[in-house]
Amino acid sequence: MKKIEAIIKPFKLDDVKDALNKIGIQGMTITEVKGFGRQKGHTEVYRGSEFVVEFLPKTKLELIVSDKMAKKVIDTIVETARTGKIGDGKIFVYPIKDVIRIRTGEKGQKAI
C-alpha cells in the first residue's frame, strides 16, 4: 500500500478529484496549506506600500492506494493538475504499514 501526497494549485482540485473518481478512487483527504517552492512569493501593494506574500495558498491531497493502483493515480494527478507554469506543485509517495477502518476494525487492503 502507498500513501500519495500531492500539493497542487487550489483551483485544480475539482479536476483532480473528478479524474481520480473516474479511475476508481473512493476517498481522499484534503487540507488547505500555504507554502513556497521555486515559484517563491509575489509582491502586492496595500494603500501605496508594497509587501511580499511569501507563502502562497495550495491544496494538499492525501490518499492511500494499493501498490498496483499507485502508478495510475500518480499519472492521473500529474496529467490533470499540470498547467505547465511554475508553481504546479509536487507529489510525494510513502510506503504504508497498515490501514484500519475504525467502524469495523477491518485491516489492510480491505480497509482502503
Add this chain to the structure above:
Amino acid sequence: MQLTKNGGRIMERLKRIISIISLIFILLPVALAFAEEPKSPAAQEAPVAPTPVLKSDPSGANTGGAADVVGATAGAPTAEDLKNLGPKEPLAAKLADVVGHNRIAVNFVWMLICGFLVMFMQAGFALAETGFTRAKNAGHTMAMNFMIYAIGMLGYWIIGFALQMGGVGNIASLSGGTGLLDGEFIIKLFGKEFGLFGTKGFFLSGVTYDTAIFALFLFQMVFMDTTATIPTGSMAERWTFKSFVIYGFFISMFVYPLYGNWIWGGGWLSQLGKNFSLGHGTLDFAGSSVVHMTGGVAAFVGAMILGPRLGKYSPDGKPNALPGHHIPMALAGCFILAFGWFGFNAGSTLAGGDLRIGVIATNTMLASASGAFFALLYMWMFYGKPDISMAANGMLAGLVAITAPCAYVNSVSAVFIGAVAGVLLCISIFFVERVLKVDDPVGAVSVHGVNGAWGLLSLGLLADGTYGDGMNGITGTVKGLFYGDPSQFMAQIMGVITNFVFVFVTMYVFFTILNKIVPLRVSEELEIEGLDQSEVAVRAYPEFTIHETHKRR
C-alpha cells in the same frame, strides 16, 4: 490563596468603580443647582411687558402654535395680522394654532430621523475601522467603536450638552423651550462680548426637561459621538482600553462641547460677524470643523503620542504595509457612513420645512462621488492600480469636505470640493505616513482632519449667496471670496486656526498627562499577540488560526 488574591483584586477594582460612580452623583446636585438658577432679571421684570413667560414643556402638547406660522413663508400672516384678524375670524385663529403646531412637528420629525441616521454612522465607523485593521485586533477595534457610543453619550448628558448648547437661545425651527437654553458664559474683551460656554442643561434636568431640548440633545449627541469615534481609528491596534474609556469621557464632556459652543452654541467664533464684521462669523453648516476636524486633530495627536504599530516602519524608517483583514467589511462601513451622511448634512437645517434640504442632500452625494473618483484616479496614475481602499477613504474625504459648505454652494462647487478632497486625501495620507511618520491605520487624520479644514475654507471661497440670510444674526446671504465677500473667508480661516490650536494643545496635554497615570499603549508582547483577549476578553475569530503569510520589506 489564589482565591483571596483574586478576591483582593476584584475588591480593589470594585472600589475604584464605586468611587467613580459616587463622583458622578456628587457632581449631580451641583449641576442641578446650576440648572435651576433663578431667572435672569429681564424675566423678572416681565409684568411691564405682558410677554408670555417661557416654560419648559415635557409633554410636547404646548410646543408649536399660532406664533410659529409668523414668517413661515413669504405670504404667511404677520404677528400683527394674527392680533388684528384673530378676533374677527376665530376659526382661522384656531386653525393657525394647529398649522403652527404641525409646522414645528415636521421639523421635530425631520431632525429626529436625521439624528437616527447619524447614529447609524457609528456602525459604519465600526465596520470601516475594523476592516482596515488586522484580524488579531478585530474584537478590540469593534469594542472601542461600540463603547464610545455609550461612554460619549453619558459624558455628553452629564456636562457636554450644557457646555455646548446651554446658551444657544431660542431655535425658531424647534420653538418650545429652546429659549430656556439662555446661559452663555461671556467675557468682555476690547468692549466686545466673547461667549465661551453654555451653562444650562446639565443632566438634561431642571428647566431643560422639555421636548424641544431633548430632541436637540439627541441630534447634537450623535454628532459628538462621531467626533469621539474618529481617534479610535488612528490609534487602533495598540491603545489600552482603560485609557480609551477615560479619553471617551474627556472628549465628550469638554473638548468637543467647547469648540462646538463657539460655532453652534452662540460662542465667540459665531459672533465674529457681529463683533468684527467678518462675514456671518465662522460658519460650519453641519460640522466639517466642529465634528470632523476636531476628531481628526485629536486622532493625529493620539497616534503621534502612541507611536507607530510594531513593524509599521523598518529600522531605516521605510513604511511597511500592514494590510487590513476585511476589505469588504471596510467598504460596507464606508457605504453606511455615506448613507448616514444624508442625516448629518440635510438634518442640520434642524427643520424639515426648510426646503434647502433638497440642495444640501444632492450636494452631499455629489461631493462623495467626486471624492471617491478622484482619489481612485490619483492612485491609478501614481501607484499603478485603482486602489479601492483609498477610493473609499476618498468618498469619506469628499463627504467631510462638503459638510461645512453643503448648504451654501451650487452643484459645480460641490463636485469641485469633493474632487480636491479626494486628491488632498491621498497626498495627506502619504505625507502623514512617510514624512511625519505618524502611523494612522485607517487614514482618519487625512479624511477628517485635513479635509475638515478644507471644508471650512471651501465655504469661505465658494458660498454663492443663495442661502443663509440672517445666519448668526447678520442680514444678507452668505457669500464666499469668489462671490464678493473676502471677510467670510477670513472668518473661516479663524475657525481653522482656532480648531487646530485648541484641539491640538488640549489633547496633547490630556494624552501626555493620561499617559503618565494610565499608560496609553499596550505591552509589546500583547501587541504582537493581538489585543482581543488581553484588552476586551473576546476574540473576534476564535475558530480560525491566524497567521501572517506576508513579510514586510
